[in-house]
Structures are given as structure tokens and as C-alpha cells.
Amino acid sequence: MYEYIKGKYIGINKDYVIVENSGIGYKIFTSGATMSSMPKNGEEIMLYLEQIVREDFIGLYGFDSKEELEMFKLLLTVSGVGPKAALSLLSISRVNNLKYAIMIGDEKHICRGVGIGKKTAARIILEIKDKLKPDELVDSSLEIDTKDNENVMALSEALSALIALGYSEKEAESVLKKIDKNDSVENIIKNALKALMG
Amino acid sequence: MYEYIKGKYIGINKDYVIVENSGIGYKIFTSGATMSSMPKNGEEIMLYLEQIVREDFIGLYGFDSKEELEMFKLLLTVSGVGPKAALSLLSISRVNNLKYAIMIGDEKHICRGVGIGKKTAARIILEIKDKLKPDELVDSSLEIDTKDNENVMALSEALSALIALGYSEKEAESVLKKIDKNDSVENIIKNALKALMG
Amino acid sequence: MYEYIKGKYIGINKDYVIVENSGIGYKIFTSGATMSSMPKNGEEIMLYLEQIVREDFIGLYGFDSKEELEMFKLLLTVSGVGPKAALSLLSISRVNNLKYAIMIGDEKHICRGVGIGKKTAARIILEIKDKLKPDELVDSSLEIDTKDNENVMALSEALSALIALGYSEKEAESVLKKIDKNDSVENIIKNALKALMG
Amino acid sequence: MYEYIKGKYIGINKDYVIVENSGIGYKIFTSGATMSSMPKNGEEIMLYLEQIVREDFIGLYGFDSKEELEMFKLLLTVSGVGPKAALSLLSISRVNNLKYAIMIGDEKHICRGVGIGKKTAARIILEIKDKLKPDELVDSSLEIDTKDNENVMALSEALSALIALGYSEKEAESVLKKIDKNDSVENIIKNALKALMG
Numbered sequence: 174m175y176e177y178i179k180g181k182y183i184g185i186n187k188d189y190v191i192v193e194n195s196g197i198g199y200k201i202f203t204s205g206a207t208m209s210s211m212p213k214n215g216e217e218i219m220l221y222l223e224q225i226v227r228e229d230f231i232g233l234y235g236f237d238s239k240e241e242l243e244m245f246k247l248l249l250t251v252s253g254v255g256p257k258a259a260l261s262l263l264s265i266s267r268v269n270n271l272k273y274a275i276m277i278g279d280e281k282h283i284c285r286g287v288g289i290g291k292k293t294a295a296r297i298i299l300e301i302k303d304k305l306k307p308d309e310l311v312d313s314s315l316e317i318d319t320k321d322n323e324n325v326m327a328l329s330e331a332l333s334a335l336i337a338l339g340y341s342e343k344e345a346e347s348v349l350k351k352i353d354k355n356d357s358v359e360n361i362i363k364n365a366l367k368a369l370m371g
Numbered sequence: 372m373y374e375y376i377k378g379k380y381i382g383i384n385k386d387y388v389i390v391e392n393s394g395i396g397y398k399i400f401t402s403g404a405t406m407s408s409m410p411k412n413g414e415e416i417m418l419y420l421e422q423i424v425r426e427d428f429i430g431l432y433g434f435d436s437k438e439e440l441e442m443f444k445l446l447l448t449v450s451g452v453g454p455k456a457a458l459s460l461l462s463i464s465r466v467n468n469l470k471y472a473i474m475i476g477d478e479k480h481i482c483r484g485v486g487i488g489k490k491t492a493a494r495i496i497l498e499i500k501d502k503l504k505p506d507e508l509v510d511s512s513l514e515i516d517t518k519d520n521e522n523v524m525a526l527s528e529a530l531s532a533l534i535a536l537g538y539s540e541k542e543a544e545s546v547l548k549k550i551d552k553n554d555s556v557e558n559i560i561k562n563a564l565k566a567l568m569g
Numbered sequence: 570m571y572e573y574i575k576g577k578y579i580g581i582n583k584d585y586v587i588v589e590n591s592g593i594g595y596k597i598f599t600s601g602a603t604m605s606s607m608p609k610n611g612e613e614i615m616l617y618l619e620q621i622v623r624e625d626f627i628g629l630y631g632f633d634s635k636e637e638l639e640m641f642k643l644l645l646t647v648s649g650v651g652p653k654a655a656l657s658l659l660s661i662s663r664v665n666n667l668k669y670a671i672m673i674g675d676e677k678h679i680c681r682g683v684g685i686g687k688k689t690a691a692r693i694i695l696e697i698k699d700k701l702k703p704d705e706l707v708d709s710s711l712e713i714d715t716k717d718n719e720n721v722m723a724l725s726e727a728l729s730a731l732i733a734l735g736y737s738e739k740e741a742e743s744v745l746k747k748i749d750k751n752d753s754v755e756n757i758i759k760n761a762l763k764a765l766m767g
Numbered sequence: 768m769y770e771y772i773k774g775k776y777i778g779i780n781k782d783y784v785i786v787e788n789s790g791i792g793y794k795i796f797t798s799g800a801t802m803s804s805m806p807k808n809g810e811e812i813m814l815y816l817e818q819i820v821r822e823d824f825i826g827l828y829g830f831d832s833k834e835e836l837e838m839f840k841l842l843l844t845v846s847g848v849g850p851k852a853a854l855s856l857l858s859i860s861r862v863n864n865l866k867y868a869i870m871i872g873d874e875k876h877i878c879r880g881v882g883i884g885k886k887t888a889a890r891i892i893l894e895i896k897d898k899l900k901p902d903e904l905v906d907s908s909l910e911i912d913t914k915d916n917e918n919v920m921a922l923s924e925a926l927s928a929l930i931a932l933g934y935s936e937k938e939a940e941s942v943l944k945k946i947d948k949n950d951s952v953e954n955i956i957k958n959a960l961k962a963l964m965g
Contacts (some may be wrong), residue, residue: 570794570818570824574790574791575790575791575792591789591790620825622821622822622823622824623822623823624822716832730779730780734802734858735854735880735882736852754778755778755808758779759803762803762858764857765799766799766803766858
């Protein structure tokens with residue numbers, strides 16, 4: 174239900190941080206990476222969220238970058254990797270290093286995560302390796318200033334939005350070819366939808 | 372639990388839009404139709420909601436018209452049609468066109484939805500066709516200016532409210548005959564209830 | 570999780586009313602009695618809530634009096650009576666009349682509720698009759714001005730609070746004898762707890 | 768999902784208190800100890816929360832001290848002790864006395880809790896005794912003014928945070944030895960994480 178939360182950073186408690194919004198303190202499980210980048214208590218922060226719902230549990234997992242959230246969600250798709258194991262993987266090293274370890278098949282690095290044995294590490298590499306694109310390794314904090322890269326990212330985001338809405342890859346690519354790509358992701362998606370829905 | 376949300380439109384992400392309310396970004400799955408009608412980022416919007424609860428999922432589905440929300444809920448009543456399939460049906464064409472396709476039994480049109488085979492398309496036509504009234508095809512954006520049509524709509528809304536509360540169709544119709552119908556839906560329902568509860 | 574909601578009354582939709590709080594429209598299922606007492610659209614109202622949670626449903630049921638909420642919860646304790654049937658019972662007559670019908674065993678009156686057959690009506694009378702106290706029939710809107718009645722109500726509320734916290738009836742009654750009863754429910758409960766926890 | 772709630776204290780109702788936040792009255796089950804320390808109606812309070820989720824129930828349990836909340840959560844880990852039994856244990860005496868009774872194995876004291884027979888009392892002592900540290904018995908309201916005790920508490924909190932994140936006890940202790948311990952819990956944890964994540 175939630176994409177992100179903005180609020181006052183209250184502090185760390187065991188394996189979660191507390192963010193206050195409208196007088197309610199929210200309990201947000203997170204990784205060592207996000208924890209170590211938290212500001213002074215009382216400062217405003219924004220965390221990107223994933224709500225996890227089970228028969229006897231409703232909890233929030235949050236990260237201070239979309240990239241780390243996406244990696245968390247990707248790790249959860251691997252059978253045998255639950256939220257706790259995914260968080261510990263994201264606590265042993267920065268997201269980039271973890272992606273790099275998966276891409277080059279570095280099982281030893283991945284086994285440092287709590288509850289991650291050789292078998293699970295091998296499965297993580299097997300199931301995730303192809304889903305990671307080399308250019309994702311570029312340090313996300315490094316502003317990509319060349320116009321083309323921005324368009325490449327915008328186009329790939331628009332493509333995945335159209336596919337998520339149910340259009341085939343062929344339909345999505347053919348409509349994207351026809352419309353003006355020198356625009357924001359927002360507008361590329363809207364114009365493509367208008368063209369598709371005629 | 373939720374009828375609608377008012378908030379700041381933040382943008383599109385894959386198959387959902389993000390709406391911020393009181394500092395929390397809500398993740399709202401929606402159709403291509405609603406997505407393509409979203410305003411510029413940062414503008415205030417209102418989406419009509421359906422909360423879907425499963426053992427391991429709590430999510431919000433939202434639309435910028437009640438009509439599209441009602442059609443989404445109607446599609447979910449057809450066995451074999453889940454939220455994703457319903458959204459894709461609402462992404463292949465405007466609600467009116469989808470209703471028209473169902474009314475005239477146009478399976479080919481309906482099969483364009485992702486995950487919708489011939490069998491499901493036939494079941495959608497079979498189970499929904501009789502629930503759609505021809506006058507619903509009138510372009511909902513076209514203001515019906517004649518007083519009678521408004522009363523017809525108000526009366527039919529009042530009738531369905533009384534039936535939903537447990538009164539028989541006969542009881543509801545007989546009380547509606549006795550009271551003043553030149554009024555808002557609100558007052559027609561209240562006066563009818565007062566008459567019924569004596 | 571919720572005791573009540575304060576917000577702007579938006580209107581009736583089939584078998585629920587809509588109340589807006591902090592920009593979110595809440596969907597609150599209710600009875601004919603509460604519906605017929607709703608103010609003009611846009612006015613501030615307060616509804617007493619019961620949240621019902623199932624594997625595939627989370628919903629709010631609300632009433633404009635605690636009395637009607639308590640009766641709704643009492644009806645739900647009867648096997649075979651779900652929220653919809655309980656609402657329809659509360660739509661056929663005012664709470665007082667329904668209580669009166671149960672006390673005198675008037676099955677015919679109770680069978681007017683939708684989904685309520687003779688067997689369920691008999692079970693409602695059997696299981697609820699002893700839980701209703703005759704003085705509850707006094708029209709709750711009638712201010713009881715005599716001091717004693719207020720104390721009787723305060724004492725019975727304090728007694729049920731102590732029992733709900735796990736003290737035996739005997740323990741609760743003996744401590745209530747010792748403390749000053751010419752006080753608010755609030756203070757009677759607090760003083761009793763302090764005495765009990767020594 | 769929730770760590771705490773700040774809001775207006777509305778009053779006691781049977782075995783819960785009502786706290787209003789942003790116009791919504793929250794229903795918070797609590798103990799006799801917390802109830803008896805509630806202020807006058809209308810005053811601002813803060814309760815530390817535990818959200819309990821079941822297939823047919825979502826509820827909030829709250830306490831006016833972290834210590835009482837931690838004890839409530841500890842009691843819930845004992846098989847056969849549910850929220851109601853845990854609350855009744857926290858209603859028969861202050862948290863310190865309950866801890867003391869568990870440490871010295873005083874079954875008779877523990878059996879005073881509702882629904883707590885000899886067997887459950889023995890299990891509580893068996894499963895919890897080792898998890899309680901004698902220094903926790905120090906009256907939490909007594910400000911520990913000596914610098915060392917504060918550091919001992921800060922270090923033990925930092926240790927449990929690192930372990931909860933997945934580091935082994937050995938890894939956590941060795942990094943804590945290397946960093947400056949004359950600091951807040953916040954900074955000890957962050958510096959340790961930075962050292963560990965290199």
C-alpha cells in the first residue's frame with residue numbers, strides 16, 4: 174500500500190529505525206547501509222517502503238534509495254531468501270558491491286549474509302544474475318550528465334511500465350518508436366498510452 | 372476500508388501511480404485509461420479506491436472515475452478474472468468501449484486483455500452482459516441536462532441503497548412511490564428510511 | 570484498532586456512508602437507523618467503529634451511538650449472524666425496539682431482518698436475552714438526571730473494566746466497596762486499580 | 768508497523784484506553800499499571816505500541832513505558848501466554864515486581880494472573896528467567912547518574928542492534944572494542960556499521 178514515508182527521524186532500535194509522521198512513530202526494518210546513513214535525530218527523512226503482509230504480521234521495510242529497495246525486492250524473489258536474510262545481505266556491503274558479487278558469481282562474499290549458506294548463495298546468483306544490467310553498477314550517486322543515458326533510462330522505464338500494464342514487448346517497442354522520446358518518463362508513458370488506446 | 376484518496380500526484384512507477392497524502396506516498400495500481408489522464412506531477416488529484424486484501428497482500432486499486440471503479444469491481448466478480456487481468460481490460464480501451472464490447476458479445480476485443488483467453492472472454496460476456504444497462508453507455512462525461520434523467524438516476528441509486536440495506540424490491544418500490552422524488556439522492560434515501568422505520 | 574472516527578460527512582453509497590478524514594474518504598458500513606440520522610453533506614460527524622478483519626477483507630462498521638455499536642457487537646456473538654444480518658436487524662427498527670423484541674421473545678419482529686429465519690431469530694433471543702438489562706430500555710437520549718442512576722452506571726462500568734482486566738467479580742466488588750464512589754468512572758477505576766495493585 | 772502513538776487521552780473503556788490522533792480514536796489494549804497512571808482526559812500522552820495481527824484480528828497493545836512493552840513482548844514468547852494473559856500478569860503488579868517474582872521463581876505470585884495456572888507459571892519462569900538481567904531490576908524511573916552505567920546500557924543496546932542485523936556476537940564485540948564508546952547509542956551503532964561495512 175505504501176511507496177514511501179516522509180517524517181522525523183527518531184532513532185535506531187535493534188534492527189529497525191523509527192520515523193514519526195503525524196504523531197505516529199512507524200517501525201521500519203532496514204539494512205545496515207541505510208542505518209549508517211541516517212542523519213541526526215529529529216531531522217526530516219524519506220524512506221522508500223515495501224509493506225510485507227503475512228497471516229500474523231504486517232510490517233514495513235524501508236531504504237533511503239530506490240535502488241536498495243529494488244534490490245531488496247529482487248532478493249525476496251529467490252526461494253529461501255526472506256526479509257531478514259535479504260536485510261543481512263544488504264548489511265554486509267553496499268548495493269553496488271552486492272550486485273557486483275552476484276554478477277561475477279562470488280559465493281564467498283554472499284555467504285557472509287546471516288542465514289545464507291552455499292546453496293542459497295548459488296541460487297541467488299543463478300536466479301538474479303541475468304536480471305542485473307552491467308550499467309546498473311555505475312555508482313548511482315554519480316550524476317549521468319550525458320543526455321543519451323538519461324533517455325536510455327527514461328525509455329527503459331517507459332517500456333517496463335507499458336509491459337507491466339499488459340502490452341506485449343513488441344506492441345510497447347513499436348509505439349515507443351513512433352513517439353517523441355526527448356521528454357520526461359511521465360510524458361513518454363502518457364503519449365504511448367494515448368497512442369495505444371487510440 | 373477506503374472510498375477515495377485526495378493527495379498530490381507524484382508520478383507513475385511501472386503499473387501503479389503514487390499519490391502523497393499527509394507525507395505518506397501511497398502506491399495505487401491503476402489502468403492505462405486513468406494513467407493517461409493524470410495531470411502534471413505535484414497537482415492535487417482524487418482517485419476512487421478499492422482495497423484488496425489477501426493473506427499475503429494488502430493493496431489499493433484506484434481510478435479517476437467512479438464508473439471505471441465500478442467496472443473494475445464488476446470484472447472481479449467473474450471467476451478467473453483477478454485484479455491484474457481486470458486492469459489490463461481497462462487498459463485496452465475506454466470503459467464505454469469495453470461495456471459496448473461486452474454488450475454486443477465482441478470476444479475478439481475482450482481477448483486483447485493480457486491473460487484473457489477465449490474462455491474467460493466468453494465468461495465475462497455471459498456473467499456481466501445482463502448487469503450493464505444500455506443508458507450507462509451514454510458518455511459519462513456528457514452532462515445529462517434534462518431533469519428527468521437526473522431523477523431516474525437518483526431513484527435507481529435510492530432503490531439500490533434500500534435493497535442493499537435489506538429491504539425487498541417490493542418494499543423499496545412501494546415506499547419510493549409515496550415520497551417526494553424531486554429531491555437529492557441523499558434526501559430520497561433518508562425520507563424513505565424514515566417512512567420504512569416508522 | 571479503531572474506536573471512532575471524526576470527519577466530514579460525504580454521503581451515502583448503497584449500504585455504507587463515506588466520512589472524510591485528512592483527505593481520505595473512509596467507507597463505513599452502517600444501519601438504516603444511523604443512515605437516516607446523518608446530517609447535511611459536508612457537516613462534521615463522529616461514528617463509533619468496529620473494524621472487522623477476515624482473510625480477504627478489512628472493513629469498518631460505524632454507528633452514531635455507542636449503544637447501537639454495542640448492540641451490533643452483541644448480535645455478532647450469535648452464531649449464524651454476520652455483519653450484514655446484524656446491520657439489517659438494526660435497519661428494521663430503532664435499537665430500543667429491537668432490544669424490547671428480544672426481551673419479550675417477539676420472533677416475528679426479528680424475522681423481518683434480511684437473512685434471519687425462525688431458527689436464527691430463536692437463537693438470537695436465546696443467546697442475547699439474558700445479556701440485556703431492562704433499565705437499558707430507558708430511552709438513552711433521555712438524560713438521567715438523578716445522581717444515583719449516574720453512580721449506578723459509573724459503578725457498573727468500573728466493575729466491568731476491572732473484570733475485563735482479569736480481577737474476579739469478588740475481588741472487584743470488595744475493592745469498589747472500600748473506595749469513594751462519588752466520582753467519575755475514570756477515577757473510580759484508577760483508585761480501584763491502585764488499591765488492588767497495592 | 769507502529770512503535771508509538773502520540774495523541775489526546777480520551778478515557779478508559781473496559782480493558783482498553785482510547786487515544787485520539789488526527790481525529791481518529793485508536794483502541795489500545797493495556798495493563799492495569801498503565802491504566803492507573805493515565806492523566807486527566809484530554810491531556811497529550813504517548814504510548815509504546817505492539818501491533819498484533821491474526822487472521823481475524825488486527826489490534827494495538829500499548830504501554831506508557833518501553834520497559835513494560837518489552838516485558839509484554841517477552842511474555843508473549845512463552846507458549847500458552849497470549850496477549851490477554853500477558854496483560855493480566857502486567858495488571859497484578861508493577862513490572863519490577865513481576866521480573867523479581869520470575870527471577871526468584873515465585874510461582875504463587877505469577878499464578879495470580881488470570882488464565883495462568885501452575886504449569887504456565889512454571890514455564891514462564893523456565894523460559895524467561897535467563898533473559899532477565901539483575902540490573903534491569905533497578906527502578907527504571909531512578910535516573911542512573913553515573914556515566915559508566917549509561918555507557919554499559921548504550922553498549923549493550925549497540926551490541927543487540929548489530930546482532931539483530933546479522934553480525935555474530937564475536938564480530939560485534941570486536942568492532943565495538945575498536946571504536947570510541949564515549950558517545951550516544953546512535954553514533955556507536957553508526958560508527959560500528961561503517962567499520963564493519965568498510
